[in-house]
Amino acid sequence: MPIGKSKRPRKVNLTKVTKKRKVNYKFTIDCTMPVEDGIMDSANFETFLQDRIKVDGKTKNFGNHVSIERKRSKLTVTADIEFSKRYLKYLTKKYLKKNNLRDWLRVVASDQETYELRYFQINQESDESDEED
DSSP states (O other), X not given: OOTTOOSSOOOOOOOOOOOOOOOOEEEEEEXXXXXXXXXXXXXXXXXXXHHHOEETTEETOOTTTEEEEEETTEEEEEESSOOOHHHHHHHHHHHHHHTTOTTTEXXXXXXXXXXXXXXXOOOHHHHHHHHHO
């Protein structure tokens, strides 16, 4: 047996107590463009999110942990548990696909806490040059 190595497990210092920080997440989905154009209803999107967001593996299980607020055409999701912004993007894309809007709208992160629904930029110049030939 090498010197300094024993078979006894080391004593672990258990006096350190780790405190869990209270986490707050606040994400916004900006639907201004499609709502103003009348191709999307923000109230319908809000109910879709309320039906589909899962907390602890169950839908409609918000409790006091997750809340959804709608102000005109902006939806704000506030959570005090671990919550992924990417999950909101997934659900938004699912909603767009369900309502056949996925071909015209895309979900873009405008900053760290906000997603925005924008129209695809279609190049009109390339179409015109093909017609001239």
